Amino acid sequence: MEVKCDPTTVGDNYGGRFDRGWACRDNQASVIVQITDTCPCNYPSNAYSNKRWCCGDEYHLDLSAWAFEKLAEPKWGVIGIMARPVSCSTKPWKPAPTPPEGASSENTRIPRPWGWTDRRPWG
Template structure:
């Protein structure tokens, strides 16, 4: 009997060690990027993951973590659950910003995967990075697609609650929008476009997408049909413009 009890205790300990604990909710702040893919692409992140397929991992729901964040070191590939708060928030220069009423639903949340860095010191965007990424508040630069699930782009920045979670976690109240309500995404590189045998990814581009994140002026946006022709695949098979972004 004693041996059986010991085995049961060991089994419980092993099960507990295999589970990633969900951390407590913390206060933070979030901006967004990716709506100007010719300048700031979510597919060229500092973690080196390359193109983020919309139907793999957390898809386009990714974030750049401030390099002043206490959990920044070793953060690549880690996931966070984020929800919007309707309240005031300050920027890094001490300016107060009223975000009361900014949230679509303060009880809903989105899971983002860390793929990039929001550097405090960045000369090409000095004022903005200093404003958000230097550690006055825990800060996430979310992809525009994740941000839009929580609030409208017009707000620019929102106060948030966040916590570290397992990347496979599903929120109790999952935030989502239809793909045809979202900002258009960036097509996979031509060299990778034919690697997916099912070609189901095209349904995530009901409004077309951007061919080249380095276009400089946004002129790289084309239809799905044109993109498939340019990559030698012929026309599309239709696609589902009502596919819900983030909701299977």
């Protein structure tokens, strides 16, 4: 998938709203990610969380910390994204660069930040 940050407000279908209209580093830059698994709806040791995010409530992608921090500061955890399927050999028109030194720290890295998509392709 090619993924880029979408400056918007996102919701979690439980009434939670997250204003991320200002969180993108560059909403024209993108990263290419490979989907490696799906989110199981029934996962006993994390039942509420998986039901909230993985049972069809909101379409989303879990991005690696390294992909996420190219799009936004990791401390935000949730951002709006636009995503489209592409070949693994695709090169982004404007690749998201590695964040500048000091732009994030080990303290703000989170293991699995949440990302959202409305499945809109862009031109």
